[in-house]
Each structure stands twice: as structure tokens, then as C-alpha cells.
Amino acid sequence: MISFARGVPGPDCLPLEEIGDCTLAVLQRPERDAAQYGPPAGFPPLRELLAERHGVDPARVFVSNGSLQGLAFLWQRLLQGENKRVLVEAPTYDRPLKILQGLGAEVTGVPMDDGGLELDALERALDEGPKPAFLYTIPTFQNPSGRTLLLERRRQLVDLAEAEDLLIVEDDPYGLVRFEGDPLPSLLELAPAGRVIYSCSFSKTIAPGLRVGYLVLPPELAAAVEAIAVSTYVSPVIFTQAIVWEFLRTGLLEPNLQRAGGLLRERRDAMLGALEREFPDGASWSRPEGGYFIWLDLPGEVDAGALLSEAEAAGVTFVKGTDFFAGPGGESSARLAFSFAVPAEITDGVGLVAEALRKLLGRVAPLPATV
Amino acid sequence: MISFARGVPGPDCLPLEEIGDCTLAVLQRPERDAAQYGPPAGFPPLRELLAERHGVDPARVFVSNGSLQGLAFLWQRLLQGENKRVLVEAPTYDRPLKILQGLGAEVTGVPMDDGGLELDALERALDEGPKPAFLYTIPTFQNPSGRTLLLERRRQLVDLAEAEDLLIVEDDPYGLVRFEGDPLPSLLELAPAGRVIYSCSFSKTIAPGLRVGYLVLPPELAAAVEAIAVSTYVSPVIFTQAIVWEFLRTGLLEPNLQRAGGLLRERRDAMLGALEREFPDGASWSRPEGGYFIWLDLPGEVDAGALLSEAEAAGVTFVKGTDFFAGPGGESSARLAFSFAVPAEITDGVGLVAEALRKLLGRVAPLPATV
Numbered sequence: 106m107i108s109f110a111r112g113v114p115g116p117d118c119l120p121l122e123e124i125g126d127c128t129l130a131v132l133q134r135p136e137r138d139a140a141q142y143g144p145p146a147g148f149p150p151l152r153e154l155l156a157e158r159h160g161v162d163p164a165r166v167f168v169s170n171g172s173l174q175g176l177a178f179l180w181q182r183l184l185q186g187e188n189k190r191v192l193v194e195a196p197t198y199d200r201p202l203k204i205l206q207g208l209g210a211e212v213t214g215v216p217m218d219d220g221g222l223e224l225d226a227l228e229r230a231l232d233e234g235p236k237p238a239f240l241y242t243i244p245t246f247q248n249p250s251g252r253t254l255l256l257e258r259r260r261q262l263v264d265l266a267e268a269e270d271l272l273i274v275e276d277d278p279y280g281l282v283r284f285e286g287d288p289l290p291s292l293l294e295l296a297p298a299g300r301v302i303y304s305c306s307f308s309k310t311i312a313p314g315l316r317v318g319y320l321v322l323p324p325e326l327a328a329a330v331e332a333i334a335v336s337t338y339v340s341p342v343i344f345t346q347a348i349v350w351e352f353l354r355t356g357l358l359e360p361n362l363q364r365a366g367g368l369l370r371e372r373r374d375a376m377l378g379a380l381e382r383e384f385p386d387g388a389s390w391s392r393p394e395g396g397y398f399i400w401l402d403l404p405g406e407v408d409a410g411a412l413l414s415e416a417e418a419a420g421v422t423f424v425k426g427t428d429f430f431a432g433p434g435g436e437s438s439a440r441l442a443f444s445f446a447v448p449a450e451i452t453d454g455v456g457l458v459a460e461a462l463r464k465l466l467g468r469v470a471p472l473p474a475t476v
Numbered sequence: 477m478i479s480f481a482r483g484v485p486g487p488d489c490l491p492l493e494e495i496g497d498c499t500l501a502v503l504q505r506p507e508r509d510a511a512q513y514g515p516p517a518g519f520p521p522l523r524e525l526l527a528e529r530h531g532v533d534p535a536r537v538f539v540s541n542g543s544l545q546g547l548a549f550l551w552q553r554l555l556q557g558e559n560k561r562v563l564v565e566a567p568t569y570d571r572p573l574k575i576l577q578g579l580g581a582e583v584t585g586v587p588m589d590d591g592g593l594e595l596d597a598l599e600r601a602l603d604e605g606p607k608p609a610f611l612y613t614i615p616t617f618q619n620p621s622g623r624t625l626l627l628e629r630r631r632q633l634v635d636l637a638e639a640e641d642l643l644i645v646e647d648d649p650y651g652l653v654r655f656e657g658d659p660l661p662s663l664l665e666l667a668p669a670g671r672v673i674y675s676c677s678f679s680k681t682i683a684p685g686l687r688v689g690y691l692v693l694p695p696e697l698a699a700a701v702e703a704i705a706v707s708t709y710v711s712p713v714i715f716t717q718a719i720v721w722e723f724l725r726t727g728l729l730e731p732n733l734q735r736a737g738g739l740l741r742e743r744r745d746a747m748l749g750a751l752e753r754e755f756p757d758g759a760s761w762s763r764p765e766g767g768y769f770i771w772l773d774l775p776g777e778v779d780a781g782a783l784l785s786e787a788e789a790a791g792v793t794f795v796k797g798t799d800f801f802a803g804p805g806g807e808s809s810a811r812l813a814f815s816f817a818v819p820a821e822i823t824d825g826v827g828l829v830a831e832a833l834r835k836l837l838g839r840v841a842p843l844p845a846t847v
Contacts, residue, residue: 140683
């Protein structure tokens with residue numbers, strides 16, 4: 106089975122040798138603290154390093170076992186009151202949707218276009234109901250769409266949030282996974298203090314198996330999130346946080362982003378090229394400059410679930426669009442992850458999906474000449 | 477400050493060199509899976525190894541980021557219905573108490589004596605209310621008391637649970653941390669299938685910073701707990717689970733238990749010896765054959781909180797007994813952890829606590845001759 110389903114780095118993207126070196130280094134610390142319990146907010150040297158990078162106080166940095174666990178703690182706190190209204194992008198990452206639903210949130214999806222969240226639609230959503238507890242957004246190389254919020258819209262979003270006193274939760278696991286174009290400022294960087302809570306992860310920039318992600322929180326929320334963490338797991342995985350600290354401290358991140366980014370660019374190019382060659386008129390897709398995902402809109406309102414069944418029977422899998430919407434939407438769309446399969450598999454896999462699509466469209470013959 | 481407060485292994489107890497060797501070994505696996513995402517129930521080879529050890533199907537083994545996180549997931553599931561009644565030992569480990577309270581549990585404490593849970597009291601608690609959702613118990617070297625449930629009582633507890641259809645959640649992080657006496661069977665081993673859910677951890681047998689613990693679940697609960705896990709953190713920390721697997725697989729656990737157990741025995745002996753020498757008549761304490769903790773009952777109903785203030789002013793800290801009770805109890809008791817400080821510090825620290833006690837009892841002079 107060729108998988109376009111999960112947002113997982115290929116095994117060749119992982120810097121295993123460097124991780125081994127960093128492990129040996131932190132185990133030799135005279136403090137002997139890398140395999141010990143630690144503070145609930147994480148390994149102190151890593152918190153300090155991340156605080157310096159973001160220009161904030163270390164007390165505002167909360168490091169958890171992957172960023173999703175940090176978001177789960179944060180949302181448990183933010184939704185403990187009466188206000189359960191939450192705005193998300195439509196589509197948005199499916200796992201946070203499940204966490205929000207589990208916490209009893211009333212989730213409203215705000216439409217996106219190729220430039221990211223549509224701000225007119227956001228204004229309407231704000232007008233149509235009580236002030237939400239927060240907006241959850243992935244502005245850069247979004248999961249699932251691969252779309253990036255335009256710079257001008259970032260500024261407008263921050264202004265709107267200020268005017269409407271809207272709290273923004275910015276999830277940024279892919280911001281550093283850029284393999285072309287110029288970096289954009291995060292919402293955290295653009296906004297006045299306290300307006301944006303920032304979430305990030307090393308799953309896509311070092312390795313997911315380490316499960317190290319972090320939040321940058323307003324000071325008043327940091328203590329509350331720590332209290333939830335200590336009750337849930339005593340302390341997070343100090344061992345892998347120490348390894349990430351060593352990785353960053355010794356300058357291994359930038360070369361790793363270059364190397365893994367090169368592999369990812371080849372995969373994205375293979376997928377874009379195959380889509381261009383294989384897919385019929387009426388289909389459209391995003392063209393991200395980084396990240397892991399391409400969003401595919403099918404022609405003729407073909408049902409993506411039916412396409413998935415056909416594709417899986419042919420040996421390729423993806424995620425259907427409906428999984429990424431809180432309400433209706435995505436029925437004729439799909440998320441294609443290009444991060445895991447190698448270029449030749451991607452070319453073959455897109456060909457198989459296109460063939461399945463032609464079958465559903467009743468255009469089984471004649472087959473176009475494929476490469 | 478000399479700390480008897482936290483149940484933390486001393487830095488010299490941690491097998492750092494072996495952890496380094498295991499890390500390099502798992503990073504060289506041809507599967508390149510040690511730094512990758514993995515299944516929500518944990519690293520498959522570790523699940524298989526643990527399943528073999530317990531004679532159960534691997535699908536019943538759920539490995540999480542420390543055992544407390546597994547218990548939190550389990551209890552979220554067990555308490556999702558109407559029945560919120562939970563029985564615990566009095567005293568019991570404070571962190572699970574907080575998790576249970578956070579889930580809205582109605583917690584009833586069942587008294588213990590030197591032989592562990594008092595079964596007469598358990599029967600009364602069962603008679604006095606509706607059938608509890610479960611009993612939470614730490615039968616061996618209990619946190620906080622250091623007490624161990626007698627073999628005969630283990631059998632009786634299992635029989636009683638069968639007769640009353642009582643689900644037992646057995647927490648066993650210290651069972652292998654035995655440095656004298658004969659091992660006792662776990663409740664899981666004694667009970668018919670499905671009666672006992674078993675929780676264990678490698679925090680005290682390898683290293684806490686790895687955060688690897690596991691549950692052995694009835695098949696019907698395993699899938700439900702996995703579903704909660706995948707929504708919370710995608711996958712647990714595969715990297716440290718792979719290291720634990722390598723550690724077990726290559727036979728490093730038994731020598732490490734011997735080595736760390738030797739260090740812990742010296743510490744326990746130092747604490748018991750100092751208590752014997754320094755403490756006045758009327759004080760009493762547990763004499764565990766393993767684990768991390770001694771439970772101290774003060775003479776003359778001295779308030780343990782007042783003693784703690786005096787002791788901290790003198791440079792030594794512990795946890796007061798009341799922290800380990802859901803209701804009243806422990807006002808004149810304390811948990812002393814002997815796991816962290818070295819023997820000379822333990823001797824000094826117990827001396828300082830005894831001096832603080834004499835002060836509170838109005839027996840400041842003459843001082844007894846101390847070693």
C-alpha cells in the first residue's frame with residue numbers, strides 16, 4: 106500500500122545518527138538529570154533556549170509530550186467555564202477537532218481559500234454568535250490543506266482579534282519546514298502580548314518519536330497548564346527534551362532542516378508533477394512551499410469516500426476531506442500527504458488515484474499516456 | 477535542604493551508561509522505527525515482550541508516558557458513566573487522588589494496618605454504598621506507607637472481589653524494587669481473568685525520565701483506552717519505549733535491580749537506624765522490605781504540618797500525612813522517602829526531624845546523645 110494518509114516523515118528524513126550523539130552527550134551531563142523526573146513544564150535548559158528564541162520569559166514556555174498533549178491541557182483550561190464556543194479553520198486538523206469535541210466545545214468552522222482563512226467569513230462568524238473562547242488556526246502549510254495565510258491577512262487577523270478581543274491559538278508545527286519562498290512572521294510575532302498562544306513541535310523538524318512540542322503561554326495561563334500536567338503525568342519525558350535541547354544547542358537543527366527539506370521538496374515536486382500530468386480538468390489542488398500536505402478538490406463533485414475505496418483497492422490510501430470538518434464540507438476533497446513515500450512511489454500512487462477517479466467519472470477508456 | 481519529600485531515585489541509582497548503549501542499539505534497527513510515530517498503545521516489540529512476561533495477549537498491553545497517564549486514560553473511561561464511587565486505600569498516593577477528584581469521583585478511603593488494606597473495613601465500605609466503579613490499590617511497598625498486603629489477605633481480597641463483583645485496579649511500580657524477603661504474587665496473578673487491571677512502571681526499575689509505564693487491560697477496555705490516547709497525543713514516546721525494550725531484551729533489568737536495590741537498602745537501613753536511635757517512645761513507623769517510603773506516626777498527636785515547618789527551617793523536608801487522604805486522616809503522620817538522599821544525609825536529616833519533634837513536644841533539653 107502506498108500511503109498518502111499520514112503526516113509522517115519518511116524514515117530517511119530522520120537524523121538518527123545525530124540523535125544518538127545528542128543522547129550520549131546529555132547522559133554525560135554532570136547533573137545526571139537527563140533520565141530523572143523534572144519539572145512539569147519541562148527540561149529547564151530547553152525551556153530557557155526556547156524562551157530566548159521567542160524573546161519571552163522561560164516561565165511562559167511549557168514543553169509537553171508532543172504539541173497535541175499541550176493543546177489538550179490548554180483547552181481543558183480554556184473551556185472549563187461556560188463559554189464553549191470555538192472557531193476553527195474549515196478544513197482543520199482532525200485530531201484537535203476530536204479533542205475539542207471531547208471537551209464539549211461548540212465548534213464553528215470558518216472557510217479558507219488559497220490565501221488561508223477568509224477574514225470576511227471570520228468577521229461574520231464573530232458577528233453571528235457570542236465571543237468565542239478562542240480561534241484555533243494553523244497559519245503556515247496548514248494541516249490538512251497545505252495552505253498558508255498571506256502576510257497581509259496575518260496583519261489583518263491580528264488587528265481584527267485586537268478589535269474583537271479574540272484569543273488566537275496559533276499552531277505552527279510546519280513553519281520551519283519551508284523548502285522555498287520567504288519565511289513569514291508568526292502571528293505571535295505580529296500581535297501584542299497576550300493576544301496569541303503559540304504551539305510548536307519538533308516532530309517535523311527533528312523526529313516524531315521523541316514527542317517534544319511546546320506552548321508559549323501568557324504568564325497567567327502557564328501556571329494553570331502546569332497544574333494540569335503535573336496531575337496527569339508527574340513530569341513529561343525529560344530524556345527526549347534533553348536530547349532536543351542538545352540538538353538545538355549544538356546547531357544541528359538548521360542543517361537538518363536543509364537536508365530533510367531537500368527530500369520533502371523532491372516528494373512535493375513528484376506529487377505536483379503527477380497531479381498535473383494525471384488529473385483531469387476540473388480538479389484543483391494547493392501548491393505549498395513547505396510542510397507535508399496537498400489538498401485536492403475533485404472534479405464533478407465526485408465523492409471522496411468512493412474514490413478512497415477504489416484507490417485502496419488499487420493499493421494507495423489517503424484521507425478523505427470530510428474528516429477535517431466539524432460540520433458538512435470536504436465531501437469532494439482529499440488530503441494527500443507527500444512526506445512519507447519516496448518520489449517514485451508518489452508518481453505511481455497519484456497515477457493509481459487518477460485511474461480510480463477516471464473509473465468513477467466513467468472515463469475508463471482510453472487511458473491517457475502516462476510517464 | 478535534605479529531601480525526604482519526593483519518591484525519586486538518587487542519581488547514582490540510574491543506569492545511564494546502559495541507557496546510552498540501548499539507545500544506540502535501537503537507533504540502528506533496520507526498521508528505523510525508534511524515532512518515528514507508532515501505534516497509540518506503544519512500541520510493538522515492547523508490548524509483545526511485556527505480554528509474554530504476564531502471559532497475556534499483546535493487545536491487552538497498553539504502554540504510556542509513565543503509568544500515571546495510563547491510569548488517567550483508564551479512569552476517564554471507567555468513570556464516564558453514572559457510577560462515580562471509587563474506593564482507595566487510606567492513605568494512598570496523592571497524584572491519583574487528584575486525577576480521581578478531577579474526574580468527579582466520589583472517593584472513599586479504606587483503612588490500612590501494617591498488613592495492608594483492612595479487609596473488614598473494605599467489606600463495610602462495600603456494604604455502606606452502591607457498588608464502586610473500582611478499588612484502586614498499591615499492594616506492594618505502597619506509596620505513601622511502604623506497607624505490603626499480606627499473602628493471605630491478597631487471596632481474601634481476590635475472593636471478596638469475585639463475590640462482590642468488584643473491579644480491582646492494582647498499581648505495582650515497586651513490586652520489583654524488593655531488596656529482602658520473598659516476592660509475593662500480584663493480584664493480577666491470583667485473580668481470575670478480568671477481575672484485575674494491572675499498572676506498572678519502569679520509573680523505579682530503570683529511570684523515571686524515560687516515562688514508560690504500562691497497563692494490562694481486559695480486551696474490551698484496551699481499545700477504549702487506545703482511542704483516548706490517540707486523541708490526546710497521537711502516539712506515546714516510542715523512542716524511550718524502544719530503549720526500555722532493548723534494556724529488558726538484553727537482560728539488563730535484573731542486574732540493575734540488584735545494583736540499585738543495594739543502594740536503596742543502605743538508605744532504608746540508614747533511615748530505620750536513625751529513627752530507632754533518635755525518635756521518642758510513642759512514635760512508630762513501617763519497616764518495608766523494598767520500595768521508596770517509610771510511614772511515620774508521630775507521638776502525642778503532634779501536628780505533622782507544624783513539624784514540617786520546623787523541619788524545613790532546620791533544612792529537611794518531607795510530605796505531611798494529610799496529603800494522602802481523600803477525607804480526614806494523617807494529621808499526625810508523615811511520608812519519608814529514603815530513595816533520594818545518601819545514607820549520611822538520611823542520618824543527619826532524621827536527626828533534624830527528631831530535634832524539631834522534641835521542640836514541639838516541649839522536650840528541647842536535654843538533647844539525647846546522637847551518633
